[in-house]
Amino acid sequence: MSYKNEKLSEEKVFKDPVHRYIHVRDKVIWDVIGTSEFQRLRRIRQLGTTYLVFHGAEHSRFHHSLGVYEIVRRIIDDGFQGSPEWNNDERLVALCAALLHDLGHGPFSHAFENVFNLDHEDFTQAILLGDTEVHKVLSRVSPDFPQKVADVIGKTYPDKLVVSLISSQIDADRMDYLQRDAYFTGVSYGHFDMERILRVMRPEEEQAVITYSGMHAVEDYIMSRYQMYWQVYFHPVSRSAEVILTKVLHRAKYLNENGYVFKQEPTHFGSFFDGTFLLEDYIALDEGVVTTYFQMWMKEKDPILADLSSRFINRRLFQYAEFDPATEYKKVFELGKLFQEAGLDPEYYLVTDSSSDLPYDFYRQGEENERLPIFLKMPNGELSELSRSSDIVDAISGKRRTDHKVYFPEDLLEAGKEANPLYSKILHMLKG
Numbered sequence: 001m002s003y004k005n006e007k008l009s010e011e012k013v014f015k016d017p018v019h020r021y022i023h024v025r026d027k028v029i030w031d032v033i034g035t036s037e038f039q040r041l042r043r044i045r046q047l048g049t050t051y052l053v054f055h056g057a058e059h060s061r062f063h064h065s066l067g068v069y070e071i072v073r074r075i076i077d078d079g080f081q082g083s084p085e086w087n088n089d090e091r092l093v094a095l096c097a098a099l100l101h102d103l104g105h106g107p108f109s110h111a112f113e114n115v116f117n118l119d120h121e122d123f124t125q126a127i128l129l130g131d132t133e134v135h136k137v138l139s140r141v142s143p144d145f146p147q148k149v150a151d152v153i154g155k156t157y158p159d160k161l162v163v164s165l166i167s168s169q170i171d172a173d174r175m176d177y178l179q180r181d182a183y184f185t186g187v188s189y190g191h192f193d194m195e196r197i198l199r200v201m202r203p204e205e206e207q208a209v210i211t212y213s214g215m216h217a218v219e220d221y222i223m224s225r226y227q228m229y230w231q232v233y234f235h236p237v238s239r240s241a242e243v244i245l246t247k248v249l250h251r252a253k254y255l256n257e258n259g260y261v262f263k264q265e266p267t268h269f270g271s272f273f274d275g276t277f278l279l280e281d282y283i284a285l286d287e288g289v290v291t292t293y294f295q296m297w298m299k300e301k302d303p304i305l306a307d308l309s310s311r312f313i314n315r316r317l318f319q320y321a322e323f324d325p326a327t328e329y330k331k332v333f334e335l336g337k338l339f340q341e342a343g344l345d346p347e348y349y350l351v352t353d354s355s356s357d358l359p360y361d362f363y364r365q366g367e368e369n370e371r372l373p374i375f376l377k378m379p380n381g382e383l384s385e386l387s388r389s390s391d392i393v394d395a396i397s398g399k400r401r402t403d404h405k406v407y408f409p410e411d412l413l414e415a416g417k418e419a420n421p422l423y424s425k426i427l428h429m430l431k432g
């Protein structure tokens with residue numbers, strides 16, 4: 001039997017708090033899970049700094065990746081198989097892409113990518129195609145198999161139906177993270193009837209669609225996504241932690257570039273500081289390594305690096321105020337000057353940050369970042385874009401919501417305001 005079709009002599013089962021069980025019968029899947037690059041995902045949290053707000057959010061990208069795999073496996077094995085629109089030769093590539101779609105995420109992804117100007121998707125491709133254990137396993141299926149998996153994840157794979165299972169507005173990725181993040185944060189939104197959605201999902205040539213009778217389950221899913229974004233993913237306090245984390249890395253990079261001598265050489269960051277971005281260095285980094293450096297940097301001579309590191313480790317976060325860039329741009333500029341006068345570097349202590357999300361969008365020709373809309377399969381067999389049938393989805397589709405905040409160390413300003421009148425002036429401007 002070929003490696004592609006090889007089954008384990010006994011099915012392996014992972015116990016999972018969201019899907020109850022995750023089933024593995026394919027030898028290839030089992031071997032991929034055992035690679036060091038995949039095991040590394042256990043050491044990267046799914047929600048970055050969110051655990052500093054919702055203390056349950058300690059779940060890792062390993063959990064989520066297995067969950068996405070299980071959803072795609074169920075869509076194919078319990079739904080699509082046997083249907084004329086589904087080509088079962090695509091099963092293994094779809095399962096591998098589901099399992100590996102987040103493989104390139106680094107520690108505290110967003111902050112890390114932002115500081116070093118990286119893209120986790122590039123690293124996913126690099127790990128799949130480079131000299132890695134994952135690459136060796138996938139190559140045993142066929143020499144072009146790693147590239148096929150990379151193409152599904154990169155959305156360039158010719159079978160669009162396969163791509164849509166992993167990246168579309170109703171894909172296995174979102175269906176897993178919404179439920180999983182709701183479970184681990186303990187919030188009551190984020191839940192929806194996935195069982196129902198899986199039952200009403202149908203394969204079509206270009207993408208998976210939903211039969212008309214499943215419209216309400218999809219509405220519920222879209223609303224839960226909308227609420228999770230604003231209640232969990234863009235929570236201002238976890239953004240504050242992310243701002244501080246970003247600034248710690250910025251400071252360390254800046255100091256390194258300016259000849260500062262660290263008490264503890266930041267060896268693990270070497271190829272990020274010098275811009276060579278070695279794959280082996282990236283794979284060696286995880287959140288344990290990063291927080292270990294932060295612990296050591298708390299004792300550095302540089303006061304900014306020491307203060308910011310200690311803020312992150314001990315959760316002394318920045319306070320925030322609403323800020324409208326259209327009308328208050330000048331105010332932030334003035335504040336920046338005051339910070340400077342007061343001896344606080346505004347680069348690190350006065351930070352503006354924006355979050356933005358589009359809950360659902362339909363296809364508008366010629367627009368950039370077109371999103372593949374969700375289609376309902378009507379009783380007469382025709383496909384109809386979701387917002388044309390659903391008033392609820394119509395009400396929020398295409399509407400981008402953005403919010404802007406400015407972050408600052410209120411504790412420090414409060415503590416020093418008696419001695420330093422500039423501090424009270426700053427506080428008054430920020431909070432008044």
Ligand code: ZN
Binds near residue numbers: 064068102
């Ligand atoms: Zn994902």
